[in-house]
Amino acid sequence: MTRYSLWSLLRHARKGHEHWPRAWRSPVLRSAYDIVIVGGGGHGLATAYYLAQEFGAKKIAVLEKGWLGGGNTGRNTTIVRSGYLQDESAKIYQHGLELFETLSRKLNFNVMFSARGLLQLAHSVHDLQEQARREQACRLNGIDIEMISPERVQHMLPEINLDGRFPVMGAAYQHNAGNARHDAVAWGYARGADALGVDIVQNCEVKSMVVKKGRIEALETSHGTVKTGRVGVAVAGHSSVLAAMAGFRLPLASVPLQALVSEPIKPVLNHVVMSNGVHVYLSQSDKGELVVGAGADQYTSYAQRGSFATMDQILAPLVELFPYIARLRMLRQWAGIVDITPDRSPIISKTPVEGLFVNAGWGTGGFKATAGSGHVFASSLANNRMHPIAAPFSIDRFYSGAVIDEGSAAGVAH
Amino acid sequence: MLQVRCPWCGEREETEFSCHGEACVPRPENPDALDDRAWGEYLFFKENVKGLTWERWEHAFGCRRWFVALRDNVSDTFLGFAKPSEPLPSVPKGYRQARSCVSIPLPRSAKGWAGDKKTVAPSTSRTDKQPDKKQP
Ligand SMILES: Cc1cc2nc3c(=O)[nH]c(=O)nc-3n(C[C@H](O)[C@H](O)[C@H](O)COP(=O)(O)OP(=O)(O)OC[C@H]3O[C@@H](n4cnc5c(N)ncnc54)[C@H](O)[C@@H]3O)c2cc1C
Ligand SMILES: [Zn+2]
Numbered sequence: 001m002t003r004y005s006l007w008s009l010l011r012h013a014r015k016g017h018e019h020w021p022r023a024w025r026s027p028v029l030r031s032a033y034d035i036v037i038v039g040g041g042g043h044g045l046a047t048a049y050y051l052a053q054e055f056g057a058k059k060i061a062v063l064e065k066g067w068l069g070g071g072n073t074g075r076n077t078t079i080v081r082s083g084y085l086q087d088e089s090a091k092i093y094q095h096g097l098e099l100f101e102t103l104s105r106k107l108n109f110n111v112m113f114s115a116r117g118l119l120q121l122a123h124s125v126h127d128l129q130e131q132a133r134r135e136q137a138c139r140l141n142g143i144d145i146e147m148i149s150p151e152r153v154q155h156m157l158p159e160i161n162l163d164g165r166f167p168v169m170g171a172a173y174q175h176n177a178g179n180a181r182h183d184a185v186a187w188g189y190a191r192g193a194d195a196l197g198v199d200i201v202q203n204c205e206v207k208s209m210v211v212k213k214g215r216i217e218a219l220e221t222s223h224g225t226v227k228t229g230r231v232g233v234a235v236a237g238h239s240s241v242l243a244a245m246a247g248f249r250l251p252l253a254s255v256p257l258q259a260l261v262s263e264p265i266k267p268v269l270n271h272v273v274m275s276n277g278v279h280v281y282l283s284q285s286d287k288g289e290l291v292v293g294a295g296a297d298q299y300t301s302y303a304q305r306g307s308f309a310t311m312d313q314i315l316a317p318l319v320e321l322f323p324y325i326a327r328l329r330m331l332r333q334w335a336g337i338v339d340i341t342p343d344r345s346p347i348i349s350k351t352p353v354e355g356l357f358v359n360a361g362w363g364t365g366g367f368k369a370t371a372g373s374g375h376v377f378a379s380s381l382a383n384n385r386m387h388p389i390a391a392p393f394s395i396d397r398f399y400s401g402a403v404i405d406e407g408s409a410a411g412v413a414h
Numbered sequence: 415m416l417q418v419r420c421p422w423c424g425e426r427e428e429t430e431f432s433c434h435g436e437a438c439v440p441r442p443e444n445p446d447a448l449d450d451r452a453w454g455e456y457l458f459f460k461e462n463v464k465g466l467t468w469e470r471w472e473h474a475f476g477c478r479r480w481f482v483a484l485r486d487n488v489s490d491t492f493l494g495f496a497k498p499s500e501p502l503p504s505v506p507k508g509y510r511q512a513r514s515c516v517s518i519p520l521p522r523s524a525k526g527w528a529g530d531k532k533t534v535a536p537s538t539s540r541t542d543k544q545p546d547k548k549q550p
Contacts, residue, residue, distance in 0.1 A: 249455075249462070250462070252460060301490055
């Protein structure tokens with residue numbers, strides 16, 4: 001791996017940038033591996049990277065049916081924050097946020113993490129009370145969130161309309177939250193993992209699983225059979241499809257979640273703005289586009305489209321809050337299929353099949369956890385024992401009742 | 415915008431309806447006898463199938479009546495609608511051949527809908543494992 005630096009940049013500039021080496025190999029799938037990760041999104045790639053880098057695992061493969069980051073990783077609105085209500089959530093999301101802060105240096109790849117501060121708007125007394133409760137819970141967990149007045153909101157967001165149909169009565173502000181570049185996170189982990197010997201195989205779909213006496217033995221893929229005794233599944237919206245291959249079900253619903261971007265404009269928005277009340281979240285990309293996230297559709301679907309009705313529903317309040325947006329053209333709209341659990345918390349767990357682990361249920365808000373999730377999942381896979389941060393997110397909670405309820409904290413969690 | 419056909423009111427826009435998830439999940443006949451595992455299975459664990467799915471819909475901003483829809487959730491195409499008193503919508507002939515990638519699992523129990531013996535599930539062959547068949 002060539003290290004990226006000012007010197008390498010200058011050296012390649014002299015040669016017209018024509019001889020940059022590939023960032024990762026395109027290896028042929030071998031017939032056996034110690035550990036196979038299914039899904040080349042951020043979570044799968046981060047898992048492979050930490051397995052090789054920190055937990056000393058050898059012979060690792062990542063199998064991706066499409067291209068790296070082509071799932072939800074490359075479709076999300078890139079909000080990174082950690083202000084969740086429950087203690088278990090605070091631990092895992094804060095772990096993720098802290099890893100993000102030093103990720104560019106660690107991977108020698110600019111993931112463009114920008115802690116520009118995040119405001120969660122309150123539109124009613126109920127919103128204010130709910131946010132104050134979450135603020136206090138966060139502080140007890142060492143996460144720095146403060147409640148701010150409408151005047152401060154106006155000062156930070158000069159273009160906002162405080163007194164419209166959705167009046168702004170205050171906001172919860174997390175100053176160290178922000179955005180990162182989604183593709184760069186996937187590519188950075190891919191490059192790092194590849195340099196450590198991980199085989200990343202694209203266009204390779206897992207089609208079925210060979211389970212004998214309750215143990216995973218092999219995967220049948222579009223590139224042939226791979227023998228392995230340990231598999232980590234990180235396929236987001238397709239988790240139930242993979243679970244069905246192994247003969248069990250998961251507490252998940254796969255639904256479309258959509259986003260859209262405007263034409264690029266000059267800087268108008270310095271922070272990330274979210275409103276749970278109207279299900280809208282907004283930030284401005286480095287290219288100048290406004291990136292707008294919508295709510296999830298009401299029915300399950302594997303069509304990566306998203307309903308027009310859902311988009312309609314969020315654009316109306318958005319232009320109430322920021323009237324100038326009414327004059328912008330929207331350039332692109334897309335959806336990803338997100339896997340939603342009943343308690344809106346992820347599943348990081350062993351399964352009824354020995355040797356088969358799942359990392360799923362991140363739903364509408366797992367990008368922020370890419371690093372943290374990959375790290376604790378890698379530890380669990382390497383040691384065949386769930387990492388303490390991951391342990392509460394076991395599938396068993398849906399039998400025992402020890403659910404981690406983030407559903408009431410935010411109807412949508414990004 | 416999807417067009418949904420209410421069996422009573424006819425075709426209307428998606429926003430008039432609410433979708434209530436998988437149809438035909440059998441209600442436990444003797445709840446007192448269920449252990450935590452069986453409760454968990456009943457409440458939370460879904461087929462979440464990619465392909466054809468029988469769902470309960472409600473004409474929430476209309477006649478407010480419930481019905482079953484058969485939908486291909488890969489293309490979001492509706493393939494049939496039925497009132498509670500009617501048999502479940504069946505898979506159109508040739509549909510499976512036309513879309514070989516689509517899996518067609520049977521609903522877990524045809525009884526779960528109307529409790530009516532006549533409400534038999536469409537005859538598609540499902541050879542793979544069906545763990546809940548024996549559930550009360
Ligand atoms: C519109 C939208 C906005 C969002 N906004 C935010 C946000 O602001 N902040 C936030 O934190 N989160 C957000 N999320 C959620 C976030 O994107 C996801 O939780 C996260 O990216 C999941 O990453 P992943 O690696 O688990 O899944 P993915 O990136 O989806 O990767 C899974 C991969 O598995 C592959 N795969 C599937 N089946 C197979 C198979 N059989 N064989 C091989 N490979 C297979 C897929 O091709 C895919 O590439 C948003 C999501 C969407 C859709
Ligand atoms: Zn009706």
